Amino acid sequence: MTIDRNARLREVQSWGDHFRFVIDAPAIGRDARPGQFVMVKVSEGSAPLLRRPLGIHDADATGIELFFRVAGRGTEILSRKRAGERLDIIGPLGRGFTLAPAAKGRTAYLAGGGRGIAPLYFLARALTAAGAKPVIFYGGRGLADIPLRDRLEKAGFEVQCSTDDGSFGFAGFVTALVEKELARVKPAVVYACGPDPMMKALAAITAKHGLPAEFSLESIMGCGIGACWGCVHRIRNEGGDGWVKICEEGPVFPGERILWP
Amino acid sequence: MTIDRNARLREVQSWGDHFRFVIDAPAIGRDARPGQFVMVKVSEGSAPLLRRPLGIHDADATGIELFFRVAGRGTEILSRKRAGERLDIIGPLGRGFTLAPAAKGRTAYLAGGGRGIAPLYFLARALTAAGAKPVIFYGGRGLADIPLRDRLEKAGFEVQCSTDDGSFGFAGFVTALVEKELARVKPAVVYACGPDPMMKALAAITAKHGLPAEFSLESIMGCGIGACWGCVHRIRNEGGDGWVKICEEGPVFPGERILWP
Amino acid sequence: MAVTPKPVDLTTDLGFLKLRNPVLTASGTFGYGLEFEPYLDLDKLGGIVVKGLYDKAREGNPPPRLVETPSGLINAIGLQGVGVESFAAKILPKLRQLKTAVIVNVCGADDDEYAAVVEFLDKQEGIAAYELNISCPNVKKEGACPALSPRTTFDLVKRIKAASRRPLITKLSPNVTSIVEIAQAAEEAGTDAVALINTVLAMAIDLETRRPKLGNVYGGLSGPAIKPIALRMVHQVASRLKVPVIGMGGIMTGADALEFLVAGAAAVEVGTASFVDPDAAVRIVDEMERWCAAHGVAAVRDVVGTLKTA
Amino acid sequence: MAVTPKPVDLTTDLGFLKLRNPVLTASGTFGYGLEFEPYLDLDKLGGIVVKGLYDKAREGNPPPRLVETPSGLINAIGLQGVGVESFAAKILPKLRQLKTAVIVNVCGADDDEYAAVVEFLDKQEGIAAYELNISCPNVKKEGACPALSPRTTFDLVKRIKAASRRPLITKLSPNVTSIVEIAQAAEEAGTDAVALINTVLAMAIDLETRRPKLGNVYGGLSGPAIKPIALRMVHQVASRLKVPVIGMGGIMTGADALEFLVAGAAAVEVGTASFVDPDAAVRIVDEMERWCAAHGVAAVRDVVGTLKTA
Ligand SMILES: Cc1cc2nc3c(=O)[nH]c(=O)nc-3n(C[C@H](O)[C@H](O)[C@H](O)COP(=O)(O)OP(=O)(O)OC[C@H]3O[C@@H](n4cnc5c(N)ncnc54)[C@H](O)[C@@H]3O)c2cc1C
Ligand SMILES: Cc1cc2nc3c(=O)[nH]c(=O)nc-3n(C[C@H](O)[C@H](O)[C@H](O)COP(=O)(O)OP(=O)(O)OC[C@H]3O[C@@H](n4cnc5c(N)ncnc54)[C@H](O)[C@@H]3O)c2cc1C
């Protein structure tokens, strides 16, 4: 948990409204674990006021990578930054994915919907390093929503794409693609990040197959550090169900603990 | 009075925190008169909210030039614009200087304090074209406050500089320099733009010498088009003294009509 | 957006007044209207609410009169302006030519002055309605304005409504504990509509000089900063009143305006936005029309009060 | 700035409590304090006002609980949090180790619950004062909070002051017609200080879904957008009260904080700024110190109430 006010944007890659930032931020990079996130300042002034949460797309001792889609004014301002500019970033934050269920030699399914792919790249790298076999399912409405497909393949990961409109790969929801593959190969664990409806559907599927699963949740975040109680999601707890801060106890939760709206 | 939402920043010149913008804005350029101003949008968002008033530094059929010093957040944002970017500008606005008193062959004194030099360049060009002889007095606290001195000289104008700290030219206030010169050459008219104290002092000097004078006033402006009644200055009127909108009846007023605080 | 523009019905019926569309310009932010002729077609507006008028011309406050704040503007103009006679002689004849409804914002330093303004204006033609600015500082009551209590609101509205031959819109101040109580008092007193919100009392300080940034010390905050407050008050009032509500406060875009309609406003006023973009009000009309077309909304009035809270 | 740092006296004496410096963290925006340990040295703060505590743990409101607005933030957390017992058992022992004053923001769904919280806390050590959050929705009074009337404010403050062995700061709501009347009621009832402002009641609407953007429909607006309102209220109150005023609302920088002092606040609280920069409160202390040094101000208290209005 470092505030790096002088993180240097080393490299920018873009596909339409999707952007990949490579950032020099050693203190954050060194500590980062897959599934954790950072809070990025988007403006120097008061509008927009708050930092924006972004998943850690990759990390090493020199810094981190981010991958985001322009969703509104904050990400739009961010997208106009150029290599060499400085960023103000807090991280790494939250609790990431548990790598244990994907032990050596075992298969893990990683399902990413749209920008939800962001943390899965880092996760896939970590799983590979641990000797597990990640299979990435990458879905979007159309071809423009899955810009990372080449990058994932070049990194040597097994990738299966889906598009709702059938413009590329499997035609249909990424959840359907995962279900189809489950009939062939049963993984040791399923990890996912994406829109709520997708994860909710996947939670039902993994529960049906009795598979352990972990999902990375999203919410509007005021602080990212557990102080505002703004980012809650309904979570099953031993002491009873309740609103749990996802920035602190999450954003990743085991599938069976998440209560979907 | 045009809203040009697509004015192209053709060229940027800078000296420390002073900037000169050359802008393609034909409709505004064609109509502009010396002493008029424009309202420039500085942000796309709501902070800062209002446009900023800037004097027209020069104009022709292709567009206008601006010259400004960074004074706060609005001008700071503006200063980061690069050639090729688009600006949103309303103008030309207000009433400019009266050229008549400086008839053919006559001398006119133009006194600019700091950023107050901005409209005087355009005025000097117009006076020269009308056959008058402008003499520019250009003062600042130090050398860094009078960056346009070379530009003015290269344009062929007679320029006398002053600095409060004596780092360049006459050592002392520009008003003292003008007063000294008045003892030598009496002009047909004195025009000035600068901080209130400078213009107030100059008003006293020109009144003492019985010289016609015109001053360009500043005020915080809400709209620049006479609608908000925010930009008032105390002005002597036939019907009695009152608060007069300087964006509409000014920003240039005859010295004898201005009531100084 | 690649939308085939379907004709959208923008007409707005306040009961006592039919408007071409639901967008009016807010008093004090659109001068007397004519200032804006170079920038937009005044006939394209739903209505023009002119700058507040007192019986006599007013000096206004000493400058500085404006200060910018984060996403906001504080003004302390002090209602400088021409008196009602000068308005009727020089400005109204021109406004009368417009196809747009002309509404006069009525001011008074005490109840008698409000009545005098209305009495005079009642004799003029070409005014569609009065907007009673009950936020004027009262000279006899230590500057307190009628808008701050249900009692004084009721009394003033009752008196003016009885005296006037024209529809009356009462413009409410947000500087109260219960905007609903005040709105209800205005309704009981017979107002034909309420308009809200006026500016929020505020101040700014220059740290270097340790002086207020406004000549008048306090002023009224407007602009996007107050939109969330305005929207809340409009929603509170609209669900409780029978008369139509005209909403305003920080409207900069068609989407902002539509949010006020969703909250229950039958029409909106555009204020500070006109300072930033003199053509803002007409742009907002266009944006509302486009949004309706893109969302299959045949008439903008169908959006009014459609907030789902369950 | 090339200023030779002279030692500036930042100590602040509220009469009932001496602070290292005039900067406290505002309740609800700084968790229970410990969340911020990784980002700043808690000992460098003037004080920590912890998140509002009810007698029992609370569920809070359904999400979404936050929405950003122009230069502002609306929250509808609903005061979720641990109960007072859990606070005393798990958090207070750690806070007690700090050199910084710990102030507990006291909440209650009715007057009895406020009293119960204070009764329990009175038995704990390591608390410097209570901040009475009179803006809690009252379950027995249709959600109306004591802060909205001088009467209910007086009654609650009187009761809690009599019951408690510790200094009492009453935290006022801005959603009232006359903040001065409420502050005076609190003073008459015996409060040792007032703190203002709490958030401004507001709402935001999602146009596409036509739903409120907050699960609770309404929420409280904070941040730079409300600073001009806060500053005005602090100025109004400070000139009328004998007890010290703690000012807050949109403070993001040392300059903002100093403006509140100039307006008459003896100390300030930093709220929303801590979300943007977890170390904001300490940065603000540093900025205040540097400003004083650069302006030859030997003690920050010399700035308090120095606004020149003539
Ligand atoms: C833990 C976490 C990790 C995330 N990682 C990534 C990532 O790696 N890449 C990526 O592209 N996006 C990611 N997001 C989503 C990203 O934070 C939002 O897209 C961004 O904050 C929107 O900001 P904006 O100013 O561009 O849009 P706004 O104008 O603020 O909002 C646009 C839309 O997005 C919604 N929104 C706003 N804030 C959030 C938020 N915090 N979470 C979800 N929706 C929001 C708004 O309600 C609105 O509908 C993540 C979110 C969380 C909580
Ligand atoms: C008719 C007119 C013509 C002008 N022409 C020029 C010009 O050609 N070149 C130039 O550099 N400047 C010019 N100015 C001044 C310029 O408008 C201000 O410097 C600018 O608006 C400050 O904006 P900001 O956001 O950078 O600073 P802010 O942070 O808004 O303010 C910085 C300081 O400037 C003061 N200020 C703010 N707005 C104005 C204003 N409108 N006029 C005067 N002071 C203000 C503030 O009170 C504050 O003390 C002109 C002003 C007027 C009224």
Ligand SMILES: Cc1cc2nc3c(=O)[nH]c(=O)nc-3n(C[C@H](O)[C@H](O)[C@H](O)COP(=O)(O)O)c2cc1C
């Ligand atoms: C400079 C200025 C002058 C105003 N003058 C008046 C007025 O004369 N009468 C009135 O009822 N409201 C007046 N108002 C309030 C506006 O009509 C409007 O209620 C308020 O600004 C909120 O809307 P906005 O945020 O869109 O500006 C004025 C506002 C501003 C900014």
Ligand SMILES: Cc1cc2nc3c(=O)[nH]c(=O)nc-3n(C[C@H](O)[C@H](O)[C@H](O)COP(=O)(O)O)c2cc1C
């Ligand atoms: C998320 C959030 C939670 C808050 N919770 C409390 C609270 O528990 N008790 C309280 O008195 N004020 C609470 N407040 C109000 C703040 O303490 C403060 O009065 C207000 O936010 C204005 O200050 P600011 O603009 O600096 O944030 C809360 C504010 C926010 C933003």
Ligand code: FES
């Ligand atoms: S974002 Fe503030 S508590 Fe999670």
Ligand code: FES
């Ligand atoms: S700036 Fe609005 S009237 Fe002059």
